[in-house]
Amino acid sequence: MTGAAVLLLDAAGPEAAALARAAADRGHQVHAATVADGPAPAPELAGRVVTDFARPDRAVEEITAYARRRGVGAVLTANEYLTGLAARVCAELGLPGNDPHLAHAARDKAAMASVLTAAGVHVPYTRLVHDDTELHDALADPGVGFPCVIKPVSGAGSAGVTVVTSPAEAAAAADTARTARGRYGDAAAGILVQAYAAGDEYSVESVTQDAVTTHLAVTRKAVTGGARRVETGHSLPVRLPRATETAVHREVDAAIRAVGIRHGASHTEVVIAPDGRCTVIEIAARLGAGHIGVLLQHALGIDVFAALLDVALGRPAALVPTVHGHATVRFVTAPCAGRLTSLAGFPKPGPGVPFVRWRAAIGGLVTAAGVNADRLGAFVVTGPDAAEVERRADLLARQIRVRVVSAPLRTGRT
Template structure:
């Protein structure tokens, strides 16, 4: 597993439960704590560094008896492709890796396949972007890095000066994986209902395991902040527009094996690709999804790594849910010091509470939530009655208005 962080931690646990032994490869020595917190090397037979010659590393993995290579999170995608290729194992070809990591290349590949994508322009100079925007007489646009995740440095802009400011910030920053941003993307802002589909593929056969409906809000500085996401059964009518579109996206991007997380906006033009990552979806507790759906992307990926025929046998049209399931991103309105974890007990008292995932510790500084990495964590609520979930969601947001995490 390359970069077994984020949902990669759940994947190694699922593989271990099924009797597999795993080896870890760290693609970079400079991974941010947002990913590495919670990493446990005892889950692996060996931990290797990905720096240096990939052919040499592939030789080490072959000597250890490695039979599959998988990315645990976005930063591991390219190296996982390279290692699988060197080892002659199932994987996605390195020649098309850029289409799965760079959003501009991704958009071109999807458009060439006849799929609808947002109009996108790439710049290396913020003033040039400002001038271009002013001449185009556009309204809303989205400014973002070419390769990142989790709403990192994503800005909604309406004026030429806002475009220049946002582009300057992106070009001067490193992305979520501490990689430089050589360019900045300016995209038309899509309007509609946004979904994501979590898939598992083998030999070009794609199965949609999970579909979720996004809800995001606009932060005080015009940056998108994750609000919540609601489970949409993969076999439901609501998910029907994604069933043909998402597999076509994966084909266009060269995804033949493994997991993918694909974001799609349903607009008056039909489905439009937002972006796709050739890895597991993040911000999830797979055991919760399995409890309410019987399967998760993580569980099917684990099974398929040990028995590839599981993908072909899986019928995604039969996936149903036991009721309403909502994943809520926690939002801290203000910055301050975390005094205690009493707030967690208050959330657990909500009648529809299922599970909580957070990274807070008493005494540490908590910044205001401006994007996904700065969120304190997430909570699952579930009930047979969607209105019960909505009531508890509103109660949670009301508690947050009282500086819940700082008291």
């Protein structure tokens, strides 16, 4: 092994695994900070420190002590819930990282709305509410209106988020938001009521190094309708009209600065109205999930995981596209809650289909999609022409047959 060791905060999940592989392939020892009963970490690990992420002060002490013993020269995370902790650890170790005093604003969505508004970023009008009286007042606020969005202060993957079209729906939506706690004992007070931003949904994938931001791509998001919105696909890169792209990048640049992102990835969700107006919905100080890293690699030739490793190590990162193609990921969901009895027609890897992933077990219980974590599987389609890639992905998606029985199978039944 050569070079400084690399430490991941949480080493489970596809993005963390890709970061671990990128580091190991370049000769770095890979270590991780994990919780005692967490998911299985990436297999490349040379060692790990077990800590309690729900006690951040103690976690910082334990992680930094471990990092100093092991010669760690870079700290990264793909876990949105740990981006603030990563900023603190980097600051303690003197490593490239985000502003530890602002990092909470990329996690606490009430703080996010406040700092983005103060920075002049166009965001939805937002009210923080703590009880039923404040909820009633927020719903009566002309700045909110209907439809509106009720969501938790802390959360990810659309958990606890409801689009509300009338006052009668608000109480149930508020209860949903209150019960959608984040990980690691996150106990942020209150829930948010936001004005609904109408338009098409996108995200902007960016990497910042030494406070200089490179926007890698704009991603189109396919989202279900109704009260609970779940992402069903991502496609990139999207070519926006020049004036619209400039306006989007201007808003995203301001948002990145406002939440103190100085070294690393960011994933900014935006809505573009029919008149081209850009509204920033949320920003996360991490790479976009949902296999966006895979899309960037195949559509643009950018190894974003290697680039993020270089950023964390303080080395120049390769962020210029080497190819100019198109990639889309489609997610498969269950038609209803119940027991998964069969799957047919799911794509296999091959030319133009570089990535497939199925998460659910035949015979296991599944739920209808209410949050992004309910997705059963995904496949990626790539090619030089955007329209042809989308057409092929649609064709493959139509061939998939997922059968779910609405009631659990009886004991002993085959």
